[in-house]
Amino acid sequence: SLPPGPKPIPVLGNVRDLTAKELWLPALQWAKDYGDVVYLHVLGQGLVFLNSPEAAFELLDKRGGIYSDKPQLVMTGELCGCKNMVAFTSYGDQSKRQRRLMHKAFGMQAIPAYYPLLQTETLAFLRRLAADPSKYESHTRRYAGGLTLSVVYGYEAKSNEDRFLQLAEECVDLLANHIASGGGIWPVDIIPALQYLPDWVPGAGFKRKARKWKAKMEEFVEKPYEFVKNSMTSGDYKPSFCSTLLEDEKSKGTESFEFDLKWTANSMYSASGDTTITTVCHFIMAMLSYPEVLMKAQKEIDNVVGTDRLPTIADRDSLPYIQAVMSESLRWGVPVPLNLPHRLMEDDVYKGMHIPKGSLVFGNIWAITRDERIYPDPEEFKPERFLEEVDAETARRRDPKNYVFGFGRRRCPGANLVDSSVWLLIASIIATMNITNTVDEKGRTIEPKYVFDNFIFRTPNSFKCDIRPRSEKALELIRQSEFAY
Numbered sequence: 001s002l003p004p005g006p007k008p009i010p011v012l013g014n015v016r017d018l019t020a021k022e023l024w025l026p027a028l029q030w031a032k033d034y035g036d037v038v039y040l041h042v043l044g045q046g047l048v049f050l051n052s053p054e055a056a057f058e059l060l061d062k063r064g065g066i067y068s069d070k071p072q073l074v075m076t077g078e079l080c081g082c083k084n085m086v087a088f089t090s091y092g093d094q095s096k097r098q099r100r101l102m103h104k105a106f107g108m109q110a111i112p113a114y115y116p117l118l119q120t121e122t123l124a125f126l127r128r129l130a131a132d133p134s135k136y137e138s139h140t141r142r143y144a145g146g147l148t149l150s151v152v153y154g155y156e157a158k159s160n161e162d163r164f165l166q167l168a169e170e171c172v173d174l175l176a177n178h179i180a181s182g183g184g185i186w187p188v189d190i191i192p193a194l195q196y197l198p199d200w201v202p203g204a205g206f207k208r209k210a211r212k213w214k215a216k217m218e219e220f221v222e223k224p225y226e227f228v229k230n231s232m233t234s235g236d237y238k239p240s241f242c243s244t245l246l247e248d249e250k251s252k253g254t255e256s257f258e259f260d261l262k263w264t265a266n267s268m269y270s271a272s273g274d275t276t277i278t279t280v281c282h283f284i285m286a287m288l289s290y291p292e293v294l295m296k297a298q299k300e301i302d303n304v305v306g307t308d309r310l311p312t313i314a315d316r317d318s319l320p321y322i323q324a325v326m327s328e329s330l331r332w333g334v335p336v337p338l339n340l341p342h343r344l345m346e347d348d349v350y351k352g353m354h355i356p357k358g359s360l361v362f363g364n365i366w367a368i369t370r371d372e373r374i375y376p377d378p379e380e381f382k383p384e385r386f387l388e389e390v391d392a393e394t395a396r397r398r399d400p401k402n403y404v405f406g407f408g409r410r411r412c413p414g415a416n417l418v419d420s421s422v423w424l425l426i427a428s429i430i431a432t433m434n435i436t437n438t439v440d441e442k443g444r445t446i447e448p449k450y451v452f453d454n455f456i457f458r459t460p461n462s463f464k465c466d467i468r469p470r471s472e473k474a475l476e477l478i479r480q481s482e483f484a485y
């Protein structure tokens, strides 16, 4: 009575059904062929895909007590030293302590305090974009990384090539595309005794790689934290998540406090970059393919905000179309299409199907956001779908924020920050920039090619586009606006 799924071959199971890249594409086909819950296995390791909001909420959310663990992978966790990163910690005391700390920084109540910082960082982003639009990707990386570096460590990134920004880019790429690629299943995860192989034995190359990667990961966790501690000792520091908690006598009480703080800070920093970049890249891709959406959005801003100032978060409720563009960018782009896998801690039964203990459970966000019953013409970028009047239950069901940030007790702790920061970024780009395809020397449009090479995030490889200020007045506005200190 296991859930249905593609037929496995003896012993190896569904090895041949898994793809190294864009696994969400075959996973969508399995959802169509087999329904809400799909089961596969690789060498006996169960993989469960939850393809509807009902199945994902029922299991990952309502039954969160047994669906919130993380796979303990020897290569990722032990050999590469990532086991204390929040996204990899087992469900238990440590993960709960870490999530409480993150809630202090990015819970709903904490977000308004960041509005001035968001305005300042957004304006700085617009200035960089206007000065060198071709680097939109690295400007976005600096914006997203700079924001979390500032909030979490009180550190100000001084250039797109800043050492901490580069360290994050390098380490998240290592993690997503090397260490945890292919779902993070290395031979040593199937046969843990392999970790004791001497380094020189043929086939032990993974140990040499792991040692190099672990050193890099340690640097990534330690260096920004050292920066906070050193600047606090010198007395010259900006208040941040780390400094505030380090100064709070009550928080300091527990033995594991500094350890938790260091790893939690790193987890927030490392999780903010690629996800935000992916969302902004998909917004740009949509504006290239649907120029009428950009025109309509610009018209709304011109009518409501005017052209003499930049939009602020206070304008949000008066800009329903901009909100719809943001929701559609999250739905259409789906930054983390298969969520991060949760591990089931006990045998379970759902609708008569047996889900074995130890299975890795994927909330199939890609299939949900492509479900035609919720989103007709799912491949089309149509912000209008969010403007149709519907009852509260339907509105909840179609709100992509309920899916793209994951589920239950592991849901993304950065979701509230993203909701404000990405909204402001998108609204400000729409207010001031035109985004079009590039043209060749004969004036013919060059259609951009979108390639998705990343295993976990749906980040497109760099693509060409032409971003420039809408007018001289928009450029002046960007240059002359005050930073919101």
Ligand code: HEM
Binding pocket: 086, 087, 088, 099, 106, 148, 267, 268, 269, 271, 272, 273, 275, 276, 279, 335, 336, 339, 340, 341, 404, 405, 406, 407, 408, 409, 410, 411, 412, 413, 414, 415, 417, 418
């Ligand atoms: C558009 C931006 C973002 C998207 C789409 C996104 C999406 C996600 C998803 C799908 C998960 C997995 C949830 C699960 O396992 O059910 C996750 C986890 C996580 N995210 Fe985000 N994220 C974004 C930005 C951020 C930011 C800005 C931060 C930090 C401030 C952050 C911090 C984290 C952390 C620490 C986890 C691990 C949580 C855990 O395992 O308990 N994310 N995110």
